Amino acid sequence: MKKSKPFWAFVILAAVVYGVVQFFTVSGLLNIYYSNLIITISINIILAVSLHLVIGITGQFSIGHAGFLAVGAYISAIATMKFELPFVLAIVIGGVVAALAGLIVGIPTLRLRGDYLAIATLGFAEIIRIMLFNIDYVGGAAGMQVTHFTTWTTTFVCLFITILVISNFTNSRHGRACISIRENEIAADAMGINTTFYKVAAFAIGSFFAGVAGALYSHNFYIIQPGNFGFLKSFDILIFVVLGGLGSLSGSVISAILLTIISAFLQQYPETRMIIYSLVLVIVMLYRPQGLLGTREITDLFKWKPAKGGH
Amino acid sequence: GTGNQGASGGGGNSDVFKLGVNMELSGNVASYGESMTKGIEMAVAEINKAGGVEGKQIEVIKNDNKSEAAEATNGIIKLTSQDKVNAVIGAATSGNTVAQAQIANDTKTVLMAPGGTSPTVTVDEKGKVRDFVFRTSFIDPFQGTVAANFALDKLKVKDAAIFSDNSSDYAKGLTNAFKETFEKAGGKIVGEESYVAKDTDFRATLTRIKAKNPSFIFIPGYYEEVGLIVKQARELGITAPLMGADGWDSPKLVDLAGADALNNTYLINHYSNEDPDKKVQDFVTAFKDKNKGEAPNAFNALGYDTVYFLADAIKRAGSTDSVKIQEELAKTKELSLVTGVLSLDKNHHPIKSAIVLEYKDGKQVFNTKINP
Amino acid sequence: MALLEVKNAGIQFGGLKAVSGFNMELRQGELVGLIGPNGAGKTTSFNLLTGVYVPTEGEIIFNGKRLNGLPPYKVTQSGISRTFQNIRLFSELSVLDNVKVAYHSLAKNSILSSIFRLPSHFSEEKNMENKALEFLKIFNLDNLKDEKAKNLPYGQQRRLEIARALAAGPKLLLLDEPAAGMNPQETHELMELIAFIRKQFDLTILLIEHDMNLVMGICERIYVLDHGQLIAAGTPEEIRTNPKVIEAYLGEEVTSEHA
């Protein structure tokens, strides 16, 4: 089967990444700073890839992704802290509830187009955040203290599943249906594609993985507060996706990695940090408006050249 | 790298004392982090000029936590494992301090919070003290209690309204303590309203409060919003005494609210810029010299004091070993600082006297001193 | 029984009756033309048939089923597919994927089967790919299968759009000005192609076109709309000589246009 070759390449690559990081961590060659950075990067990749499905593949302009991150973070934290459920179960619950939230948000709003959809999703995310502010059960503004459970292994497994599921979905007739909606909704409809169903489905899947990322997030950073899930957080995720190249999964991954590293590196230059970060954004966009990889995947770069150029 | 931290925190034997500063330097509450950092840097410069700690110069390594918990965690991990700092001063707000507490304890790095006023900063969910975490300011319940008692005893009010910042755990802590004390002593809370940091228009809610006609309004919050609240309250014809806590203290409050509006308002503070005490006046003068004549606020003073709090413990420990510093910090008694005389209880909560100041024509005037 | 029955259908936009009292019957296997002046309501009637607009009056019955109010994707799934007056390809997708998308509703495997890569996913994908390639071959586009649709020249884009519409497996195919922007040579090739696919796939075809060579050349029957109303229907010969049609649409000497 032709299609399974990249699949096995991906599995092998993943296993190698996991093994190497695990080995270095256990052997102490990788100090806690780097292993924590790797976890942060992985969480950001999950976020980027999940939003990539919504924006890059389905073409639905959602800028409220932090809302689903918050749902996953809080629900999973409630599961472990209040109900003392196992962490793995909490991750699943966080994802499922975030997906439900995605359905609730998606069904009424996804009939909106373009910027109207954008502001509606942003609005929903803000509503979620304001609700958290006002619920004393989860600590309101003071937030919730969460025990540290996130490990490299759990993070890696979640990351692996996220990428696998989203790329499998994309490279199937269902993914093509989503892409056709992005390309021309009227024509997609005329080709017999239930556009509402696929928009909502992509949104729910994206929300699910944002929720998973939320669970990893809350159990990695000791405390969650509603203020950490504002629209600026949504913008951060959006930036990963666009900077990587809309429609390119590997682009999202690469830009999530790069931007997280840049941001971590700049933490020690407080005075100029945000200035440099914003300049990077603007300059990359000015000189590469299609993003780092455009719509291509990193695997395309290794493909046999004449296959593309020739007529 | 050499892998995990040694038991005594980072590079013990170098000839500098590395002090990590993990503050809100961008994002929502950047102005508070910035103020504390100013105080910290000033104290460090003074100490270095006077020969440093245990013969070592203090080197400040700053880290911006972007006013986010996740970045605060990442920040302390970086400071402890990469920069191998000897101690960390960090976070202006309680949440972002809590985000660092576990790592500080795990890596046995002293973490000093200038302003983490929530009790949870030094005590974990299970009620256990976090050995390596300390703070300079009072805790919320103390200030809330002080305010309630002041209102009842000095202002002789029987009813009060509360207008608090719902987005800060600080204000919420104060609110709870105030309410409890006030009601226990027979006072009546006639109205409770809240706002969110960064709000600018409080008129609608103030109009509601006015309708309840309270004889006293407690406004726990930070000066940025409080200034506007006081101004708008007076514009709407609210004449009742208003009161807040150390979050109020800043010369900017007078600019924001206007001197007239501030008459008949009170705040609890650690100290007063007007205090003739030499320590205070030296600090105020030195700060003004450094900052183009700008007078210091409570955040500046707390940042400044936190460094001296730490330096005192190092001196008593006679070593820069963090376990020894930690032990001495916990034993701090009667340490005289700009923000008052500080002793720690077993939960690392400072026992400090508070003073109540009254605004008269834009000047803070000493009213009462309250001992814990 | 007729394959498609349009009974008194119409639609109003604000005050404008774009189409009204439209009656039409298509029998299985027919090739029928729909002509009329610009703005007569031809495209609008396609939109009524395909569910883009919901008729404000009348009924549309296809294959014994009432279509009124069905969303476009359901109309397509029940056997009507179309091309657009302004080409609407999935421009960033490859030529092959454009056609595969149209196969979508004919495949059965679920989202989960694709995510978990169950055997049904692979068999459906393979099937889709083979079928799509077959179509591309018919339309002489197979050598361009990996090209992005937007990079094709205009004429080939038109043909791809027809191929895509066919891949959705229609019984009734609606073509909106398929020859627009083509030169006479290309138009001629297109005519042959339309005739061929009708036979090959046992299709019923309804087409809008302003090129009278094409319409008169291949249509068996013709409906003529003007101002939203049906003004004539009949064989090409009848239409060509119908004075109403000549006045409203053809102009006097259309028959002699070509030597």
Next chain:
Amino acid sequence: MDWLQQLINGISLGSIYALIALGYTMVYGIIKLINFAHGDVFMVGAFIGFYAITGWGLGFFPALIISMAFCAVFGVLIERIAYKRLRNATRIAALITAIGMSLLIEYGMIFIRGAQPEAYPDDVVPNKAISLFGVQINSQSLFILLTSIVLMIILQFIVHRTKMGKAMRAVSLDMDAARLMGINVDKTISFTFAIGSALAGAAGVVFGVYYTKIEPLMGVIPGLKAFVAAVLGGIGSIPGAMVGGIILGVVEAIVSAAGFSLWRDAAAFIILILILILKPSGIFGKNTKEKV
């Protein structure tokens, strides 16, 4: 009669939102860009006004005009430097650039002068309580309302009665076709940015006078609110921006007055979403469903 006071509070706040929203809507109208840096132009305007008043001792109107002029130039510069190159890029790329510009302006400002707030002096505009129909109304809020209304009337005139206005609409619909009509597209876009930014600058000064406190991140929330107002009214529509702004201000005042101040922002978004669901293109937006 509290409610009247509340209503006036709401309308005053709303008219500030409206002034900012106008710039959003105009820029969006012409290049379909959600110019997130617009809120920061508002912030810069507030600071320019502040320095003009405290530094040079100017009065309200000269300060207002200086701030508007500065912001007009500033807006045009932003457009020329950051957005012009991206006219043919995807809109989302331009959006990210706008977010980048927004951060750059905010943190550039913090770099220059720190993050601490600044307070507008109290006596820029007479601040007296006027009795009107038996209610106390703050003279400042009336003043601000009047300033905003006058500016909006001028804007209406420019857009609907001048050739430039028509050119703006043409450019917004089809840039190349507008060129073929003899319209100088670059000039038209710059002009749009200039007007929108000048209004944001004016809003900044008005805001400073009315709310006293200004700081480098002050543009974020009003910017977002103004954007919401613009969408609420129908983005691209000038009356829509005004109505949207006022509605938002009044809703916020009512919700706070009813004692739900914590839910105020949520209420604003809920109204937004409800309106979008009922009328997907906002109150004044034309429902431009694509003709098939």
Next chain:
Amino acid sequence: MLKINNINVFYGNIQALKGISLEVKEGEIVTLIGANGAGKSTLLKTLSGLLKPKSGTIEYLGGTISALAPQAIVKAGISHVPEGRRVFSNMSVEENLELGAYTRKDSSGIRKDMEKVYELFPRLLERRKQLSGTLSGGEQQMLAMGRAIMAKPKLLLLDEPSMGLAPLMVKQIFNIIEQINQTGTTVLLVEQNANMALSVADRAYVIETGRIEIAGSAAELQASEDIKKAYLGGL
């Protein structure tokens, strides 16, 4: 009147026009025919300034216009009816016509020309207040023509004006082109409908993949066997 000397035009790296030279004399109708993608529209866009030639010059009324911005070219009297009509869809028919006269200042002249356009296209008068985006294809084509006439051009560039039009309408449009020409406007006409184009034109150029392949009088080309075979559908 118009003289194009050896221009080369690129889209990125793709060369669309390869050394094209041609000439239009005052008062003529010149037609440009050629297959899809030959470069006809590209040439018109270059003339109206939407594209800039990499090399070569365009002379118009004695001056060089190849470096001018589109608005300057419009002012100089060249009007372009673009491929695909490009009407301002959210504006009414009337507003579209007004925009056509954007560079003009003589309001009475504008009003007169507006009446003239309504006379030429009565359908537009009927739909005066309708948003042009909801017009049918043919109506939009009329509007695009009318809009160009409103600029009172000396030289009118028409890109496939008959595309998508009903036969009667096609005839009308060509009549109108001749009418416009007779009132003193020079016309450069791009067409797929070569038969019709050649019947109204004085001279013609055939363009193939970015090069001029054949040039001659309209009558000559209409008679040529090769042309018939390739472009006139005479098989």
